[in-house]
Amino acid sequence: MTELTLVQAVNRGLQQAMHDDGDVILLGEDIGLNGGVFRATDGLQKEFGAERVIDTPLSETGIVGTAIGMALYGLKPVPEIQFQDFIYPAFDQIVSELAKFRYRSGGQYPCHVVIRAPYGGGVKGGLYHSQSAEAYFAHTAGLKVVIPSTPADAKGLLLSSIHDEDPVLFFEPKRIYRAVSGEVPEGDYRVPLGEARIAREGSDLSVFAYGAMVHPALQAAESLAESGPSVEVVDLRTLAPLDEKTVLASVEKTGRAVIVHEAPRFCGYGAELGSLFAEKALFSLKAPVVRVTGFDTPFPYALEHLYLPNAPRILHAIRETMAAG
């Protein structure tokens, strides 16, 4: 075990994968000599050479398209998109090509690419360095969407993603790249995809969150530790495919659900969870499902602190839900 920040854990995960498997290749903007703008790939070009840690021209569609070609040939490319906000030029490559290769070829061409991208707000990044675009990708058949919230999960989920057989979008909460640290196991540590984590056990209400939002959810829950209610926090970890079993078991146990994400509310990931509860857990519910989310606006710069869900807002939603029934 070593105490690492989340971004260091990402770095160690990449290092481990590259050490264990010569087919693992990194490519992206400023990832080589510069080690990435967040230093996620720091030192890796020096260790593994410029042929395996490739600084690319500034084109996201080129990065992802080239990675797809490498994967078709049998390599395991792990491209970095510098900010998730800049992933849209590669949207066609991801949605039309990466997600569909295995299916459209009748299984002849699996296409295993793991796209890493820092996402989310809280860094004074304004409209174009703050977005949470996970719902677009979770909506697309053929893609897996993974978001860690702790350093150990960052390493363990990343290694599982790299050793998976399907394309994975691995979104890293940049707000807590350095703000969160924790013990991370050494070596080829893997956390299975598709399994949510009970971050805190509780019996009266379940808060569902992922990525950076797990932390204010835990703060809100902890602040009620003495007075009650008893709040469970479920960290989804994998958005697609969703661990319905764990999620439903929690809401069936507590009977109340608060869903937290940074992305706008309308058609956000929380809408899927809400529908799931309506379809499969309606008669367990004691109160309406509440969502605490970003507003249905573009991501603001000066008023970012008002846009992002935080512990007081989550606490308010918990109290409202408890009062409702």
Next chain:
Amino acid sequence: MAEARPAPTETPTAPTDEPPLSDVLSAYRMMVVARVMDERCLTLQRQGRIGFYVPLQGQEAAQVACGWALNDEDWIFPAYREMGIALARGIPLALLMNQFFGNSGDELKGRQMPNHYGFRRFRFVTASSPVGTQISHAVGAAMAARMRKDPIVTVSFFGDGTTSSNDFHAGLNFAGVFQAPTIFFCQNNQWAISLPREKQTRSATLAEKALAYGFPGVVVDGMDFRAVYRAVAEARARAIAGDGPTLIEAQVYRLGPHSTSDDPRRYRSDAELAEWKEKDPVARLKHELRASEALTEENDQAIWEAAKQEVARAVEAAEKLPAVDPLTLFDDVYATRTPALERQREELARELAGAAGTSP
């Protein structure tokens, strides 16, 4: 069955400038098969027996010559108008026809519209409909092959319209920067559905765009089998030697519609079509072979007759095959079906069982 290519050698040899005459005759036979297939498939679509079709008439020489100049170990990244190159790879007509019918013999399991096929064992990557996306795939695969020290090239196929796409720019730029062993094979067939070549770009040629990316671009008469062969052989030799990519602009003409959903009379003149029909690449190679006495009129008739029979057999066989198994709908989304897909598969199975139960 289309005539097989010569077996690949252990280490690829540098192609000679000219294919041997016997090879040219084999290539001509293949072009005839492509032409007969094309006409038959257009009819099949009009009769409602297949759902859609993208014809390649006018582009046979360019595609077959390109295939002829490549090694069988090279990787093809096609668009959706590439039957000539498919045949040149030795892909059997039955596989193509089963894909057009989307039947149980379709190795793509009925997932795609006709023409969007791919066959891994022929190193022929499955096509998609968005234009240009395959260009950077070919670049990435070429970089991967070089890393593994495989002496092969990759070739991407696309048309004049695609040179306006962002993936054309990204792909060529990456290839130039990384000196990828790849060939960009642009078939300029003069029309991107209704948009003529001169409205696609202000550039005098498409090939000259390569200069901005730092590698050669060549224009070649795509109706001339030997000219295309030479251009591709040269580009391949450069790539294998480590000298980087080449953009080839093969100037051809789309004699037919863009697809069976298109009516070219809306946007181009009969006079223009008639002018290009004079340059028909299949007729042109026939005249050359006749002139060199490699082909007699009788042999030519036999070639066309054999092609028609071969195509007729493929259609007959494809129509006899049963439909795709409905429950394969949920396969290959992921390596293994997710719990949600398992449930949806069960839902459909129940629905189908119910429908079967109520039918007379």
